[in-house]
Amino acid sequence: MSSIAPGPAGADHDHQHCIEQAVALAGEICQRRGVRLTPLRRRVLQLVWKSHGPVGAYAILDWLRTEDGRSAAPPTVYRALEFLIEQRLIHRIESMNAFVGCVDPSRPHAAQYLICRKCGIVTELEDQSITDAIAQQASQRGFVVHDQTVEVHGICGRCAASAAASRSATPAHPA
Amino acid sequence: MSSIAPGPAGADHDHQHCIEQAVALAGEICQRRGVRLTPLRRRVLQLVWKSHGPVGAYAILDWLRTEDGRSAAPPTVYRALEFLIEQRLIHRIESMNAFVGCVDPSRPHAAQYLICRKCGIVTELEDQSITDAIAQQASQRGFVVHDQTVEVHGICGRCAASAAASRSATPAHPA
DNA sequence: GAACCTATGTTATGATATATCGCTCGCGAT
DNA sequence: ATCGCGAGCGATATATCATAACATAGGTTC
Numbered sequence: 001m002s003s004i005a006p007g008p009a010g011a012d013h014d015h016q017h018c019i020e021q022a023v024a025l026a027g028e029i030c031q032r033r034g035v036r037l038t039p040l041r042r043r044v045l046q047l048v049w050k051s052h053g054p055v056g057a058y059a060i061l062d063w064l065r066t067e068d069g070r071s072a073a074p075p076t077v078y079r080a081l082e083f084l085i086e087q088r089l090i091h092r093i094e095s096m097n098a099f100v101g102c103v104d105p106s107r108p109h110a111a112q113y114l115i116c117r118k119c120g121i122v123t124e125l126e127d128q129s130i131t132d133a134i135a136q137q138a139s140q141r142g143f144v145v146h147d148q149t150v151e152v153h154g155i156c157g158r159c160a161a162s163a164a165a166s167r168s169a170t171p172a173h174p175a
Numbered sequence: 176m177s178s179i180a181p182g183p184a185g186a187d188h189d190h191q192h193c194i195e196q197a198v199a200l201a202g203e204i205c206q207r208r209g210v211r212l213t214p215l216r217r218r219v220l221q222l223v224w225k226s227h228g229p230v231g232a233y234a235i236l237d238w239l240r241t242e243d244g245r246s247a248a249p250p251t252v253y254r255a256l257e258f259l260i261e262q263r264l265i266h267r268i269e270s271m272n273a274f275v276g277c278v279d280p281s282r283p284h285a286a287q288y289l290i291c292r293k294c295g296i297v298t299e300l301e302d303q304s305i306t307d308a309i310a311q312q313a314s315q316r317g318f319v320v321h322d323q324t325v326e327v328h329g330i331c332g333r334c335a336a337s338a339a340a341s342r343s344a345t346p347a348h349p350a
Numbered sequence: 351g352a353a354c355c356t357a358t359g360t361t362a363t364g365a366t367a368t369a370t371c372g373c374t375c376g377c378g379a380t
Numbered sequence: 381a382t383c384g385c386g387a388g389c390g391a392t393a394t395a396t397c398a399t400a401a402c403a404t405a406g407g408t409t410c
Contacts, residue, residue: 127312137305
């Protein structure tokens with residue numbers, strides 16, 4: 001096992017299934033769009049999906065080299081990532097210079113990300129109220145929105161719950 | 176003149192005044208907080224305020240070297256920036272790896288940024304409806320928010336207006 | 351089969367950021 | 381006064397993230 005973040009449901013979910021599902025769906029989408037999900041791009045998508053947390057370009061590069069024995073240089077990875085982003089199969093987390101798989105690549109969306117500082121899991125939202133609030137403030141100022149970056153850092157429900165549990169078991173403050 | 180972004184009111188405002196005001200206010204705030212706005216930190220703050228757009232760490236480094244003739248290395252700049260961020264005198268724009276002066280450093284706030292792709296000017300908002308929409312979605316999922324990054328890229332009102340004006344003067348489509 | 355396009359390989363470099371060590375200066379305690 | 385101490389900063393080295401530019405391979409079109 002690695003130390004990378006498990007799935008949104010914790011360590012207990014079938015993550016292999018997540019990956020396969022994401023890659024299969026990506027295959028369909030690319031075919032429909034008439035773009036080529038080449039073996040390299042498919043593999044990079046798999047590697048981004050290695051966890052539900054953000055994955056760095058150089059981590060992917062290392063995996064390509066060590067797991068696949070493939071010769072690879074940064075442009076190899078960045079080009080594949082660029083393609084996957086254009087197709088909205090992955091997202092870039094700006095505040096971490098890293099990438100996560102998109103949980104709903106079928107249609108365009110302005111997404112928001114909840115990023116856990118403890119476990120690293122990224123939860124992708126697609127909340128209209130946030131999008132609307134931003135759009136409204138922007139348009140009030142005559143600003144034409146091209147894209148929104150909303151990245152929220154904090155502690156996810158699961159980690160907060162387990163922290164609370166361990167606190168009650170071994171209280172930090174006797175008072 | 177340089178090509179850096181002018182003020183929020185365009186090229187016609189007294190930007191020197193902006194800088195002086197920001198630095199003076201920073202001085203008061205630091206004194207009140209009992210932290211030291213040293214000459215270097217003050218100078219770096221000035222340089223961040225050179226424009227109303229995001230300024231990169233290495234641009235600041237160059238200015239320190241060329242304008243001040245000072246010997247400086249990256250850590251010099253990053254340490255000063257770190258201090259200024261801690262004191263909320265500047266903000267980091269994650270999606271650009273760059274920094275902008277804070278327009279209201281007196282009190283803590285969750286801010287949002289409208290970043291113009293044309294002129295580079297960053298408009299800082301402090302909109303409760305956006306903050307609340309994010310907080311609500313997060314808490315619904317048991318997520319404890321530490322901080323929000325909201326960066327909106329697009330075209331500012333001023334640039335949109337001038338683009339519209341030049342379009343009507345020389346229409347792109349004869350139809 | 352020549353011209354061409356897309357994807358990838360390869361080399362080099364650019365851009366951003368941090369670790370670490372050591373010096374200096376101000377300041378409080380003795 | 382001088383010692384110890386911590387904050388700030390200089391300096392060197394290195395880590396990390398990203399792209400420019402050119403070469404090569406394989407398929408498609410004509």
